Amino acid sequence: xDMVQTEKLVxxxxxxxxxxxxxxxxxxxxxVDIDVKEGQFIAILGHNGxxxxxxxxxxxxxxxxxxxxxxxxxxxxxxxxxxxxxxxSAGMVFQNPDNQIIGTVVEEDVGFGPENLGVPTDEIWQRxxxxxxxxxxxxxxxxxxxxLSGGQKQRVAIAGVVAMEPKCIVLDEPTAMLDPVGRKExxxxxKKLREKKQVTVILITHYxxxxxxxxxVYVMDHGRVVxxxxxxxxxxxxxxxxxxxxxxxxxxxxxxxxxxxGLQIPDGILRxxxxxxxxxxxx
Amino acid sequence: MSIKLxxxxxxxxxxxxxxxxxxxxxxxxxxxxxxxGIIGHTGxxxxxxxxxxxxxxxxxxxxxxxxxxxxxxxGYHMRELRNQVGLVFQYPEHQLFEIxxxxxxxxxxxxxGLSPEECKQRALEALQLVGxxxxxxxxxxxxLSGGQKRRVAIAGVLAMRPKVLVLDEPTAGLDPKGRDDILDQIAYLHRQSDMTVILVSHSMEDIAxxxxxxxxxxxxxxxxxxxxxxxFEHYQELEKVGLAAPQVTYIMHDLAKRGMPAKTGVTxxxxxxxxxxxxxxxxx
Amino acid sequence: xIRDITIGQYYPAKSILHRLDPRTKLxxxxxxxxxxxxxxxxxxxxxxxxxxxxxIRMSKVPFAYIVRGLKPIIMLLxxxxxxxxxxxxxxxxxxxxxxxxITEGGLVTAVYMAIRLIYLIIGSSLMxxxxxxxxxxxxxxxxxxxLNKIHVPVHEIAMIMSIALRFIPILLEETDxxxxxxxxxxxxxxxxxxxxxxxxxxPILVPLFVSAxxxxxxxxxxxxxxxxxxxxxxxxxxxxxYQKRDHMAYIVVIVYVIAVVVIGKYVPLHIWxx
Numbered sequence: 025x026d027m028v029q030t031e032k033l034v035x036x037x038x039x040x041x042x043x044x045x046x047x048x049x050x051x052x053x054x055x056v057d058i059d060v061k062e063g064q065f066i067a068i069l070g071h072n073g074x075x076x077x078x079x080x081x082x083x084x085x086x087x088x089x090x091x092x093x094x095x096x097x098x099x100x101x102x103x104x105x106x107x108x109x110x111x112x113s114a115g116m117v118f119q120n121p122d123n124q125i126i127g128t129v130v131e132e133d134v135g136f137g138p139e140n141l142g143v144p145t146d147e148i149w150q151r152x153x154x155x156x157x158x159x160x161x162x163x164x165x166x167x168x169x170x171x172l173s174g175g176q177k178q179r180v181a182i183a184g185v186v187a188m189e190p191k192c193i194v195l196d197e198p199t200a201m202l203d204p205v206g207r208k209e210x211x212x213x214x215k216k217l218r219e220k221k222q223v224t225v226i227l228i229t230h231y232x233x234x235x236x237x238x239x240x241v242y243v244m245d246h247g248r249v250v251x252x253x254x255x256x257x258x259x260x261x262x263x264x265x266x267x268x269x270x271x272x273x274x275x276x277x278x279x280x281x282x283x284x285x286g287l288q289i290p291d292g293i294l295r296x297x298x299x300x301x302x303x304x305x306x307x
Numbered sequence: 308m309s310i311k312l313x314x315x316x317x318x319x320x321x322x323x324x325x326x327x328x329x330x331x332x333x334x335x336x337x338x339x340x341x342x343x344g345i346i347g348h349t350g351x352x353x354x355x356x357x358x359x360x361x362x363x364x365x366x367x368x369x370x371x372x373x374x375x376x377x378x379x380x381x382g383y384h385m386r387e388l389r390n391q392v393g394l395v396f397q398y399p400e401h402q403l404f405e406i407x408x409x410x411x412x413x414x415x416x417x418x419x420g421l422s423p424e425e426c427k428q429r430a431l432e433a434l435q436l437v438g439x440x441x442x443x444x445x446x447x448x449x450x451l452s453g454g455q456k457r458r459v460a461i462a463g464v465l466a467m468r469p470k471v472l473v474l475d476e477p478t479a480g481l482d483p484k485g486r487d488d489i490l491d492q493i494a495y496l497h498r499q500s501d502m503t504v505i506l507v508s509h510s511m512e513d514i515a516x517x518x519x520x521x522x523x524x525x526x527x528x529x530x531x532x533x534x535x536x537x538x539f540e541h542y543q544e545l546e547k548v549g550l551a552a553p554q555v556t557y558i559m560h561d562l563a564k565r566g567m568p569a570k571t572g573v574t575x576x577x578x579x580x581x582x583x584x585x586x587x588x589x590x591x
Numbered sequence: 592x593i594r595d596i597t598i599g600q601y602y603p604a605k606s607i608l609h610r611l612d613p614r615t616k617l618x619x620x621x622x623x624x625x626x627x628x629x630x631x632x633x634x635x636x637x638x639x640x641x642x643x644x645x646x647i648r649m650s651k652v653p654f655a656y657i658v659r660g661l662k663p664i665i666m667l668l669x670x671x672x673x674x675x676x677x678x679x680x681x682x683x684x685x686x687x688x689x690x691x692x693i694t695e696g697g698l699v700t701a702v703y704m705a706i707r708l709i710y711l712i713i714g715s716s717l718m719x720x721x722x723x724x725x726x727x728x729x730x731x732x733x734x735x736x737x738l739n740k741i742h743v744p745v746h747e748i749a750m751i752m753s754i755a756l757r758f759i760p761i762l763l764e765e766t767d768x769x770x771x772x773x774x775x776x777x778x779x780x781x782x783x784x785x786x787x788x789x790x791x792x793x794p795i796l797v798p799l800f801v802s803a804x805x806x807x808x809x810x811x812x813x814x815x816x817x818x819x820x821x822x823x824x825x826x827x828x829x830x831x832x833y834q835k836r837d838h839m840a841y842i843v844v845i846v847y848v849i850a851v852v853v854i855g856k857y858v859p860l861h862i863w864x865x
Contacts (some may be wrong), residue, residue: 071482072453084816108818116816123809126817128601128724128757135828137817148828166603170760173349184817200480203349203509205549230482271483274512274554274576281580287587296554300561306587307567363771386777394775401765402772404797414794418777449801463776 027097027192027224028060028083028114034091035078035247052078054247055092060226060240062191065218067235067255068228070244071269076228079244080196083226084116097191112141115185119197121177130172130180131156131165137188148187155186158220159213175206179213186217192224193217199231207231232259233273236294243268260291275299310337310360310392310471310503315369317355329355331527333369337505339470342497344514344535345507347524348549353507354397356524357473360505361392390419393469397476399460403448408434408459411448415467426466433466434459438492454485461489465496471503472496478513490517512553515539515574523550536572555579600660600760602720606651607836609721613730615837619844620718626848627707627714635855636706642847643710652720660716661709668708675701724756726829732822733831746822754810762803769798 035053038046053075060066070076081087082094085101097113099106115137118124127133131152138148156162159179169177178198185193195214199207211234218225227235235241241258243251245268251258259265262280265272272280279293279302287306293299317330330352337343347353358364359371362378362385370377378388396402405411412430413423421429434444437458443451448459461477474493478486494517497504508514514521514535521538523531525548531538539545542552542560552574559573559582569586573579603609608616627639647654661668681696719727732749739745773794774780780791 071484081812086812086816108820111816111818116813118809118813118816120806120809122761123806124813126754126757126810126814128753132723132725132828136814136819139825139828140818140820142824142826144826145828145830148826152828168601168603188817204551205348269482269484271486275558278555278558278576278579281576282583285580285584287584296558296561300558300565303562303583303587304565304567358771361775363775389775389777394772396768396772396775399772401802402769402776402794402798404794404801414778415776418779467777 026059026095027062027064028058028095028226030056030058030082030089030092030094032057032092033079033082033089033094035075035082035087036090052247053082053089056244056247056249058242058249060192060224062224063222064239065225065237066227067238067241068226068244069230069232069235069241069258069270070228071230074244074268075247076244077196078247080116080194080226080228083114083192083194085110086116112188113190114192114194115188115190117178117181117185117193117195117198119200121174121181121201124181125169125177125184128168129165130161130167130169133169133180134183134187137184141188151187151189152183155183156180158186158217159183160216173206174202175209178202178206178210182210182213182217186221186223190223192226194226194228196228197230198227199229199234207234230271232265232271232276236273243270255294256292258292259294309339309372309374311335311372311375312359313370313372315359315366315371317352317359317364318367321367329527330359330366333529335522335529335532337503339503340501342494342504342517342519343506344518344521345505345524346509346511346514346521346550347530348509351524351548352527353524354475355527357394357475357505357507360471360473361389361394363394390467391469392471392473393464393467395461395464395472395474395477397479399463399477400448400453400456403456403460403463406447407445408439408448408451409444411459412462412466415463419467429466429468430462433462436465436492436496437462438488454481454488457481457485457489458492469502471505473505473507475507476509477506478508478510486513493517511539511551515553523548535574539574540572600719601723602652602656604651604721606649606721608646608650608717610836611721611840612831612833612837613722613726614734614831615833615840616718616722617727617730617734619840620715622844622848623714624711626851627710629848629852630855631703632855632858634858635851636703638847638851638854639710642851643713646717647713650717650721652717657713657716657720661712664708664712668705671708672701672705675704719756724753727756728753729827729829729831746825750822758803758806761806762799765802766795766799769795 033053033056034051036049036051039048039050040046056079068076068079078087082089082101083096085107088102094101096110099110101110125133126136134152134155135148138151143151153162156165159182161176161179161183164172164176169180172180199210202210214225214227215237217223229235236255238255241253241255242249243258250268251261251264259272259276262272262276275296276293279289279299283289289302312333312335315330315333319327319329333356345353345357355364359366365379370379373388376383378385403411405414409430412433413426416426416429439455439458439462443455448456451459457477464472477493478489481489490513493504493506496502506514506518518535521531521533521535522529523538523545530548531541539552539556542556545551555576556574559569559571559579562569563571567586569582573582647657676693676697677691679694679697679700680692681694683695684692685695685698686693728749731752732745735745770780778791778794783791
């Protein structure tokens with residue numbers, strides 16, 4: 025079944041001059057077609073301003089298309105009647121860990137979503153406990169979010185979404201403001217979550233090493249999808265990726281460089297083990 | 308123009324239940340003109356350390372010499388120190404406040420007591436240095452993109468013509484292109500002038516590419532203080548404290564383990580490619 | 592440093608006060624605050640002091656932490672004391688120089704006012720120390736519930752309060768950072784007269800406001816994304832139920848109020864000045 029699907033999705037916003045007069049329309053998303061199947065792990069890559077975050081906000085119906093359609097779990101996001109159903113089926117984790125935690129105690133924050141959904145009290149407790157366990161933050165349930173590290177805050181934010189029992193989780197650059205330790209922490213959590221809950225994950229990022237495990241990668245530039253395929257297919261086009269201002273992992277660049285210098289190396293090397301293996305065979 | 312730290316200690320909230328030793332017996336010397344990288348995970352004391360360099364935080368004990376003068380000596384001119392040691396904080400664009408880019412960059416020089424013409428001259432120079440297009444000089448800083456704002460903020464410090472430029476994770480939150488642009492700009496600046504650059508970063512790849520020397524902080528102490536290649540030889544120890552060497556260093560170590568006679572002290576992609584080619588060609 | 596401000600911050604601990612229903616704490620705090628103005632004698636102050644001390648002990652919040660919370664109001668306290676000291680003309684003159692006159696009545700009023708203010712602050716901060724903002728919000732929402740009928744947006748007010756409390760520490764930390772950054776750019780925040788000082792605050796206030804708006808925007812989006820749509824149809828993770836300990840607490844507080852009024856009025860421990 026299709027979890028998220030778009031058809032010629034366009035999003036335009038008004039461009040204004042200094043006096044605030046509308047001087048034209050600007051296209052943040054330009055005829056995008058994406059298709060995400062239930063249970064998949066999808067990555068959307070792109071530099072800042074490529075439109076990837078704007079697209080993410082459509083999945084949660086924070087924005088609705090100017091033209092074209094977006095379906096989430098079979099529901100049209102432009103239909104106001106479906107708004108809350110859409111938001112419940114596609115949960116969203118944002119970039120800034122501080123600005124998305126509402127509660128002053130970890131467990132109360134995780135309970136915020138279920139409270140909004142009108143879940144009965146006993147079940148809220150159950151869900152809060154389950155989701156905090158799923159992200160490995162249960163021992164922090166009584167802590168203040170302010171005292172947590174960036175990575176821990178993001179895990180709380182993920183738990184807050186998980187507690188709403190969505191079918192799909194959209195992570196909008198969840199690691200952009202974290203240090204390497206926090207980044208690993210969040211990615212590990214997402215991976216574990218996928219194994220445990222079979223939830224569809226859409227990860228938006230500009231770190232390419234985060235997406236090597238993805239089922240499919242979309243690369244966005246100027247509001248368009250410019251590349252699409254498995255990580256291996258996409259990563260084999262190193263020069264193109266650099267053109268789109270993306271950060272290719274060092275191992276992929278090294279493999280690419282060695283190939284250019286005449287070594288027999290296959291395209292789209294993603295992990296250092298692969299490259300070591302290939303080189304040892306050459307040796 | 309060297310900076311020298313002698314047995315520097317800093318304790319947070321001394322005397323309360325929240326007391327925490329942030330820096331423990333730091334001894335360091337940073338000669339003039341060097342490009343120094345400081346790495347360490349969050350909470351290792353690196354941010355606290357750099358705030359000592361321009362006197363924003365006063366050490367609990369120990370001494371800090373700038374050009375041979377102890378800045379904690381009575382009567383030391385702290386303002387003069389701040390004119391010489393420019394500090395760019397994390398997410399510096401969050402400190403922009405003026406109505407246009409130009410005026411904002413002039414804030415530093417104005418505080419130094421320079422004439423309006425001179426302020427403007429310096430601001431122009433700084434904006435050119437960070438590579439911001441001229442058409443933005445009169446725009447409101449709040450209308451610019453993230454990367455542009457960051458440049459303006461860095462220009463705001465450069466306009467004070469510091470002898471030492473300290474940058475706390477200047478690329479946090481930028482995309483790869485924005486990151487490379489800023490770092491290249493800083494490296495260029497370092498080559499062009501005799502400025503000392505102290506760069507705090509999480510990215511081993513970045514530090515390996517630019518720094519002459521790396522200081523590794525861990526739990527408030529200096530763990531390593533050496534040339535990048537030397538420091539990254541300790542990649543296993545670095546991992547234990549939540550850090551890592553650049554990916555290529557690992558590849559070279561793995562190759563060596565599998566019996567390839569390659570040098571392991573490699574930190575950049577170019578070096579790695581050269582080394583691998585050298586080994587393979589020699590074999591033929 | 593600015594982030595040392597502890598007033599209004601929740602202090603996690605496991606005390607009977609932490610476990611009380613927020614409504615109990617709100618009503619009790621209110622009663623306590625009113626009680627501070629119901630007596631004039633030393634005996635009344637003694638009762639209030641003993642009561643406050645007992646509550647502080649029960650709260651398990653370290654005394655030093657509470658005292659630290661008083662720091663930001665020192666200025667306010669000083670002003671109040673000075674006004675009372677010099678402007679009250681009552682009883683014997685104790686001191687006179689140029690336009691300054693201190694009378695016995697003035698001194699007494701000033702001291703009493705200071706004590707009252709300190710007790711007032713400690714009393715109400717004890718409530719915030721022992722109650723998470725969410726509980727506080729729930730309590731206010733429940734207590735003000737009846738106002739909903741006359742179209743007062745009680746839930747919204749409560750939500751705004753709780754968010755404000757959540758972001759106070761974040762914004763304080765941010766202020767600290769901005770101040771340091773501007774000082775690093777040579778900003779002078781200390782010297783100069785009032786107008787110059789006010790002007791030197793602009794480089795701090797503008798970025799702070801910009802940041803507050805950015806955060807507000809982000810937060811609103813995050814709340815919407817988590818299906819927040821006002822109070823309607825919302826359930827509670829921690830619904831409020833009065834327990835036995837709450838009834839006990841109400842009895843204790845009422846006994847205290849009666850005691851403070853009666854003892855304050857009839858026990859002849861008189862004010863002794865000089």
